[in-house]
Amino acid sequence: MRVVVLGGGYGGLLTTRKLEDRLPDGVELLLVDDTGDHLVQHELHRAIRRPSFTDAISIPLTELTERATVRVADVEAVDREERVVELDGGDSIEYDAAVVAFGAETAYYGIEGLEEYATPLKRLEHAAAVRREFEAVLEAGGGEVVVGGAGLSGVQVAGELAQYARDEGVESHVSVTLLEQRSDIAPSFPANFRDAVRDELRERDVDIRTETTVTAVDDGTVSLDDGEHAYDQFVWTGGITGNHGLGGDRPSVRADLRIDDRTFGIGDAVEITDAEGTVVPAAALAAVRASETVAENVTRVVEAAREGEPRPRLKQWVFDTPGWLVSVGDGAVAQLGPEVFTGAAANVIKSSVGVTYLAEHGSLRRAVSVVQEDLRDL
Numbered sequence: 001m002r003v004v005v006l007g008g009g010y011g012g013l014l015t016t017r018k019l020e021d022r023l024p025d026g027v028e029l030l031l032v033d034d035t036g037d038h039l040v041q042h043e044l045h046r047a048i049r050r051p052s053f054t055d056a057i058s059i060p061l062t063e064l065t066e067r068a069t070v071r072v073a074d075v076e077a078v079d080r081e082e083r084v085v086e087l088d089g090g091d092s093i094e095y096d097a098a099v100v101a102f103g104a105e106t107a108y109y110g111i112e113g114l115e116e117y118a119t120p121l122k123r124l125e126h127a128a129a130v131r132r133e134f135e136a137v138l139e140a141g142g143g144e145v146v147v148g149g150a151g152l153s154g155v156q157v158a159g160e161l162a163q164y165a166r167d168e169g170v171e172s173h174v175s176v177t178l179l180e181q182r183s184d185i186a187p188s189f190p191a192n193f194r195d196a197v198r199d200e201l202r203e204r205d206v207d208i209r210t211e212t213t214v215t216a217v218d219d220g221t222v223s224l225d226d227g228e229h230a231y232d233q234f235v236w237t238g239g240i241t242g243n244h245g246l247g248g249d250r251p252s253v254r255a256d257l258r259i260d261d262r263t264f265g266i267g268d269a270v271e272i273t274d275a276e277g278t279v280v281p282a283a284a285l286a287a288v289r290a291s292e293t294v295a296e297n298v299t300r301v302v303e304a305a306r307e308g309e310p311r312p313r314l315k316q317w318v319f320d321t322p323g324w325l326v327s328v329g330d331g332a333v334a335q336l337g338p339e340v341f342t343g344a345a346a347n348v349i350k351s352s353v354g355v356t357y358l359a360e361h362g363s364l365r366r367a368v369s370v371v372q373e374d375l376r377d378l
């Protein structure tokens with residue numbers, strides 16, 4: 001029998017590691033990823049200001065797996081009826097159970113000029129492009145930087161660019177504007193967290209404009225529902241859509257995380273409603289926490305299939321989180337239930353969470369380099 005995990009991000013990697021321990025002997029485990037590296041994506045914005053960070057947040061999947069075979073390939077399609085994965089280059093892989101974990105793609109919503117003129121932020125090359133564009137703004141003596149979309153990635157990239165301007169001593173010549181269609185930044189997150197993030201952004205002179213919709217973009221101007229905004233750099237973090245591996249579809253799954261009898265979904269690739277009816281936010285934290293249930297359910301399905309038994313009873317997932325944690329330039333916001341920490345306390349929490357993740361799932365060398373970077377922020 002063969003189990004395939006498609007995508008080596010948070011959901012895919014952690015599910016693979018759990019399956020390595022749980023799958024019965026003789027079951028082949030294959031992890032397919034288009035880059036072959038695990039990207040610690042929730043730290044990606046930090047590689048804009050500090051390119052040296054790139055090495056710490058991109059880890060070869062072969063270093064992180066033991067039993068699983070890693071295959072570097074782009075998944076072009078999943079034929080769930082035939083249980084076959086189609087790869088670029090024409091190869092195909094049959095499976096007995098699959099985990100769709102290839103994340104989402106940036107959504108452009110058909111807005112005129114958006115994909116052509118804006119730079120997204122999902123991959124390492126995007127962080128490098130955002131840095132290059134910001135350097136061009138600096139070389140020109142300053143300018144207008146616009147970030148569209150104020151979710152977890154948008155607030156952090158806006159904070160990072162505002163901090164970059166401060167580091168260079170040119171904050172009076174660079175303006176950073178954060179646009180959000182809804183009535184508040186980080187709209188899917190708790191109010192105390194949103195308030196603290198807003199304060200941190202304002203402290204860095206980020207101009208926050210909520211209830212503002214981007215309607216078109218050209219070479220130098222963002223058209224808005226209430227006017228226009230000239231830009232020298234435009235970063236788009238305004239939403240996600242389904243991966244091309246599922247034809248752009250982002251299927252809805254319920255608490256058993258099942259797309260069909262043999263295919264499961266985790267992380268940003270799917271829209272999850274948990275056992276308590278909560279629509280789970282697209283976040284690294286959610287993908288990490290769902291991996292236990294997905295690994296358990298895949299194991300139950302495989303064991304039942306091997307025994308020729310009918311569909312097994314599946315575990316139901318409830319999303320619970322201790323809180324949320326973001327960096328805003330050299331600052332940080334950590335929300336733990338009713339408590340919100342900023343400043344040095346939040347930086348210490350941020351550092352320890354990053355270090356724990358990398359030490360457990362990356363390597364000690366990388367964990368140490370994160371500590372060194374974080375200590376510079378204190």
Ligand SMILES: Cc1cc2nc3c(=O)[nH]c(=O)nc-3n(C[C@H](O)[C@H](O)[C@H](O)COP(=O)(O)OP(=O)(O)OC[C@H]3O[C@@H](n4cnc5c(N)ncnc54)[C@H](O)[C@@H]3O)c2cc1C
Nearest residue numbers: 007009010011034041042075103153245267268283284285
């Ligand atoms: C700048 C930024 C900051 C963020 N900050 C936070 C934060 O503070 N907290 C938080 O919880 N979340 C944060 N997020 C969101 C978080 O990173 C995502 O929710 C998370 O990465 C989703 O995990 P995943 O495993 O579903 O997919 P991903 O991490 O996106 O991994 C998908 C993997 O699949 C591979 N892949 C993609 N398509 C294919 C294909 N067709 N075939 C083969 N392989 C493929 C990719 O290369 C990648 O390795 C942030 C995101 C960004 C961009």
